[in-house]
Amino acid sequence: MLGLLEARESAAREVIERLREEADRVLAELGEAEAGLERLVIARETVAEVLGGPAAQMGETAGSYADAGPMGVMVVPHxxxxxxxxxxxxxxxxxxxxxxxxxxxxxxxxxxxxxxxxxxxxxxxxxxxxxxxxxxxxxxxxxxxxxxxxxxxxxxxxxxxx
Incomplete structure (x- = not known):
């Protein structure tokens, strides 16, 4: 009986370790994706500012900033x-x-x-x-x-x- 419990415990530990590795990989990918998104948002804001587009004319009113930009991306203003x-x-x-x-x-x-x-x-x-x-x-x-x-x-x- 103890041998069966030890085998199940060992299998559970292996699953946990595999899932932790997967979570680490996913978190690393998430960090890279967020950094890429941040660069794109900054680039879009910079281009709009240089061209005098809508982002440059938004002013400082709460209604001028959308909770989400193109494709549902949340925009956090400076x-x-x-x-x-x-x-x-x-x-x-x-x-x-x-x-x-x-x-x-x-x-x-x-x-x-x-x-x-x-x-x-x-x-x-x-x-x-x-x-x-x-x-x-x-x-x-x-x-x-x-x-x-x-x-x-x-x-x-x-x-x-x-």
Missing amino acids: RREGLSARVLPEEYQRLFAVLVAGAAGGPMRARDLTVALGREAMPAKIECVRSMAKRLVARGWAVADQGLFTVAAGSGAGSALV
Whole structure:
């Protein structure tokens, strides 16, 4: 009986290891795809700005920024003085609100942000939230230091969501 249990345990460990390797591969591909997407979004915004197209004329009103760009891609605008967090796509607004609410308690890890958003603290969901938080950092809405995220100076209370 113990031999059968040990065999099943060994088989389960092998499946877990195989799935972990697959998850690592998928996360690496996701990171590459997100980086490629980010480059495309920046290129499109730059071309539109140079050509004086719609992106350059959007102004700073919340209604001017769409939650999604072409092909359903969420566009996270760069933070500028006086720009409200309401211009962020809905999921980013929720994440930013968690960062604002947690600012008094200090910087937060991606795992804590994931739980605060009501998501299960499993690696894939934590990595998704980490990616979103990094995008907020890249766009000037948040700052990160050694894996800890917090609201960027000047983007907290004035940009908070009501």
